[in-house]
Amino acid sequence: MHNAHDIALLLARFQFAFTVGVHIVFPAFSIGLAAYLAVLEGLWLTTGRQVFLDLYRYWIKAFSIVFGMGVVSGLVMAYEFGTNWSIFSKKAGPITGVLLSYEVMTAFFLEAGFLGVMLFGMNKVGRGLHFAATCCVSIGTLISTTWILASNSWMQTPRGYRIDPTSGQFLPDDWLAIIFNPSFPYRLVHMTLAAFLSVAFAVGATGAWHMLKSRREGKISSEPVRVMFSMAMWMATIVAPVQILVGDAHGLNTLKYQPAKLAAMEGDWTSEGHAPELLFGIPNMKTEHTDYAVGIPLVGSLILTHSLDGKVPGMKDFPRDQRPPSQIIFFSFRIMVALGMLMLLVGLWSLWHRRNNTLFTSPLFHRVALAMAPAGFLALLCGWVTTEVGRQPWTVYGLLRTADSVSPVVLSSMAVSMTIFVIVYIFVFGSGLGILVRMLGHEPKEGESNPDPAQAPEILAIRTHPAVVNASTGKGA
Template identity: 80%
Template sequence: MQTAPDLALLLARFQFAFTVGVHIIFPAFSIGLAAYLAVLEGLWLKTGRQVFLDLYRYWIKAFSIVFSMGVVSGLVMSYEFGTNWSVFSKKAGPITGVLLSYEVMTAFFLEAGFLGVMLFGMNKVGRGLHFAATCCVSVGTLISMTWILASNSWMQTPRGYTIDPATGRFMPDDWLAIIFNPSFPFRLVHMGLAAFLSVAFVVGATGAWHLLKARRVGATAREPVRVMFSMAMWMAAIVAPLQILAGDAHGLNTLKYQPVKIAAMEGDWETEGRASELLFGIPNMKTERTDYAVKVPLLGSLILTHSLDGKVPGMKDFPRDQRPPSPVIFFSFRIMVALAMLMALVGFWSLWLRRKGALFTSPFFHRVAVCMAPAGFIALLCGWVTTEVGRQPWTVYGLLRTSESVSPIVLSSMAVTMTAFVVVYVIVFGSGLVILLRLLGRAPEEGEHNASPAHAADVLATHTHPGIAGPIPGEGA
């Protein structure tokens, strides 16, 4: 039976999981969309084709909404470190706090300094300067991702530190080892590709939606619709296979440094050579077995070690109090992998249709593309659940437990704040999502209007309801 402090800890972890789960969608969207805008403006400057400028002006309106929601949702987590995770902040702050400060001093100021020029300066500064501003914002989003992942990856595979015997605080000893810890390069590539792929499917779904609308009224879709759909499908065809390869490399790295996470992901209890791959099952933490298992012989060793004779770890090799909750990450991992395979399949399908000259005339494929709009973000969330829940019961892997990182909180306070967060987030970000969807519900036009503040306000007034105007200590656990 769980006690009140145990439930308070569970709610604190769930609260951070909820807030970071909502937040991570918007930075990923901003990273991918900022890069897409830089590509569009660069192509316009190089070719002089109006269609690229039209698409730039169309998508920059969506970027302004997504970027704003990302900033708002990110502020909440900063306060949670002090209110719910003060012990973690005190002990790991000399490292994680510095890395997050670097993120503010480099990425945030870079984005903030050039965002206004990017959004409102196209008719006020030269073309070259405006393109430089767009590139700076795009680079800023990538730098921000780099510092956040350096901090979080250090928590996964800590290096370059000493522990102060008097205070128990983690003190920096080698900053290069801290930043370039063993899991950082793999997680950086994996997250970056996830952001690009997620946005590619949103752009592709938007293009497919407008292709279907044009078909319903017997019209030919405008050139901006066809171009953005084509670009998105090229991105899907190229990036989805790369993401699968990056995920495989990340898995090998995790097997080396966090073998119990791999065992929990796979639902394996006994260490085996020539191990099977569990396609389906229900891991049971009490009986230490996976019920209803559906296995493929030898495939587990081949996938995890790239050898038919490779040894795959089992959870029984580790103490019970050091095992992550296998059922959660067993299914989140499989959802992520299934969606990755499906996105790659859609990309290859688009290449086949393109070769046949039917990319813009296949309504069934366009419906599939519309349905795939959230696939990248769902896969991204499942990947974060797998990574972060798989780290449990630690905040700093193998060194600082989550139960030792929490503030002295009470159950009633956590219940009230958790309820408030859910209500406010549903209202605020639900409204933002409605605005975004209605904005994208209008097809881009040839000669798209400039993305000025006045025009943006007109668009929202016309297409929306009048009333709608870091390191991660315990998320997902």
């Protein structure tokens, strides 16, 4: 019976991981794309150049699809809190539920109020009002990110609470301490930059695809294609190094407040100074040793403490039942870092091509840019795996265990629902991504048309449906 419960718990965790993994891609896309659209419209109003309006109209169609899929995929997780994680919801709800309700009352109404004007009001309202609507939607996505990250960061580094001795509930004592908990500022900036970087490489890959296609057809790529590619490479060049610096600061914060997570990420077992940085290895949770370790001496201490003799924690410093599964986050962290370095190199390479006036004529660089299309999203997913798996075995770090947060679910029902989720998600969101790819496969043209309300996804109806309002408190948690 105990074994069946453990398997049901594992399936519940996997189901939520699967749904949030699918979901997080779409809000990240929406955050970056909404900001890009605001920049494009602002440039059009400032310069009067038609190319910026054409690109705005081209990418807003993609935004409508991505935004709609983000809403639908987020809706499911709200119900999972009630069905699979009811004990967590009961105990942490007085804090996490309130924070996510703030998202509904602020970001939700801001996005819902101006989304229709942004999508279909270009020819119906003045230019200034339409630009304001675009900016409001973009700001709404950032506000949504803020509240969701505040809730999730509180679960990582809880502050400003007290525990009711009767019910065991977490009750708020200081909302400022809850919201601005120690990891929140770092995680908010890191996530926002990740969204911008992900969209930069998606936009850049789209431009690279059309330039390669034009080259095969013996044509010169159009101005909208060249402009979108150039803007994307500028974003990659600027944001990638900033993201690495923010990631370093986030690592220092993790060392201070979640040392067990950091030890598992690094594959370190004993606390030591002059620690190496392991490039490769296979952490063995049973033997308490990282097999086949390949490392650079002293660099681990230098990166983690900014000192060659800085002391780095080891997993043996913590009880066995409080150690995260190092095998998973050891590799997810390294994949994220490797992708980040690749994005930095591509950005620097683009500067070299600009200097030599070959940014729009180098087929090799365009092929690399095309291959990097999913790089930002993959890095983002690896970052979330590192963050969430590294928090284990806790839902509220150090206070509430994952095993004590799950509903009394039945193994058979969990297995059936998990299977249905995977099948439906692959079909629904696979189809949506297919439509998006086909849409972006058509080159932006001069005089690009506005979105047609008659052919648009029913995202306005979805976004304002009462079920969405009621369930949005679980979005992205």
